[in-house]
Amino acid sequence: MSSRDVWTIAEQSQGKIKEVSYEILTRGRKMADKLGVELASILLGYNISDDKLNELIHRGADKVYIVNDSVLENFIVENYSNVLVDLVRKYKPNIIIAGATTSGRTLMPHVAVRVNAGLTADCTGLDIEKGTNNLLQTRPAIGGNILATIKTPNNRPQMATVRVKSTKPAPIDRSRTGKIIKIELKTELIDGKVERIGFRKTEEEAASIQDADIIVSGGRGLRKKENFVLIRQLAKNLGGVVGASRDAVDRGWISYPHQVGLSGKTVSPKLYIAIGISGSIQHLAGIKTSDIIIAINNDPDAQIFKISDFGIVGDLFEVVPLLNERLAKVVK
């Protein structure tokens, strides 16, 4: 009995399970069903209630392996990696899927090295190859200009991080049952060298742009920092968050965590609105997996219109205030 199950790595913060944990359960469920094996959710953390663990089962897991210990309250890669490597050696999963989050993209390569596994980053598609039962992992590369499909023919486990928001969590199904396996932390697995000594939340629009359903981004067309107020207004009104092009960030109009594109964040929201952004290749690569793209720009030849579902060629200083005004009327 080796190399059988599909594992997904759940994430938590202060005892709460993060949404991405459910998204990757949806991915894992499909793989496990195609292979006819069980799906396990792996969770390292502290103060996780049984209710929360059951939700992992209700959203697709057959088993939950939980290591619940105060030392694991925060993500410290050395500790998490040691614990996960230990579990991998003991239970020998076939596939391990994690979210392409800052933790997932740190933990997975650290673990892959130790267990001689193949790892593919930031996948947008997963499938099982007929005949060989190998995991097929598809990911954009070279600025999103190609889609590469990658497999790990010989090494096990096969590991992948999956782009956040690229799948939906399954709805809660309380009729699903499964096993919760509580694992004692072995103290020798705690590295103890790295300490987390502080945390501060991102100021202003605190929501992470990678988690947002709606992103309203501003670019050079805004002309000055103060004009970002237009973007903030529209974002607030639509219940979205504020993004920016590299140009706007480099000019100091808004901070780096808002930057969308290859040298910033790759996003896949339901709705992306680009305002005063001409659309460099790097920016387009960062947004092309969005469900819907809307652009407002005064240059009819701007590249952004080539990947837009709806575009208005016009002066953003006329269009945006008017859009805000009309939206108010529509929903009243």
Next chain:
Amino acid sequence: MDEKTGTMIREGVESIINPLDLYAIEVGIQLKEEYGGKAIVISMGPPGAEKALREAISMGCDDGILVTGKEFKGSDTWVTSFVLSKSIQNIGNYDLILTGERATDGDTGQVGPGISSFLDIPLATYVSKIVEIKDKNIIVERLVEDGYETLKMPLPALLTVVKEISYPRLPTLRGKQKARKIEIPVWSADNMKLDKSKLGLKGSPTRVVKIGHPKVTRSGTIVKPNGEESLLKAIDQLIKFMQKKRINLRRFNR
């Protein structure tokens, strides 16, 4: 891309420094200026990567090392991390290893964490600020989804840095002169005594099996309003479009 092997064709292409690595190079030079020591830049790549190393030296790095050879061709991130960790061990005495967040071509971000895992040294990814280096310890801030967390760790350590950490300087005239003259040692699998079966495409756990070319364009509706009335019409059209696409406009003024 080589469509047959699924590997990147790195030969004969002019090598530039990965834009996100410039921030790591800048931090390395700044730390050297503040604390002394040496900033050594190292690259695993085709022979042409020498040019990128010289560029880093012209910015202020002291030395460069080129890790190259046909045995390395087609290496995935596992093998690349392995070879670079061996190269670093070969250099011997080091306090800090800096990498960019990820390359803008392969875009994996896996090599930095991989190197730290092989070397078994502390790792901080997405570092946006070095707060303090004191008594062989380093305190850094890392940029995560909802904010910045502060980590303290002993040296030697490995940091992958984000753009926010610095502003890369331009090469200086003196730097350029130095970069032109300096000898860059070339390290191969042979002189690092590496087991060749573990290298390149052969040694890589992953294989690219297919390359697709995604369609970039969307056939969207682009309207060009002319005058106030048509602008209003365009905006109503946009709102209708959002409603049709089931964007929840009810959140408005919530």
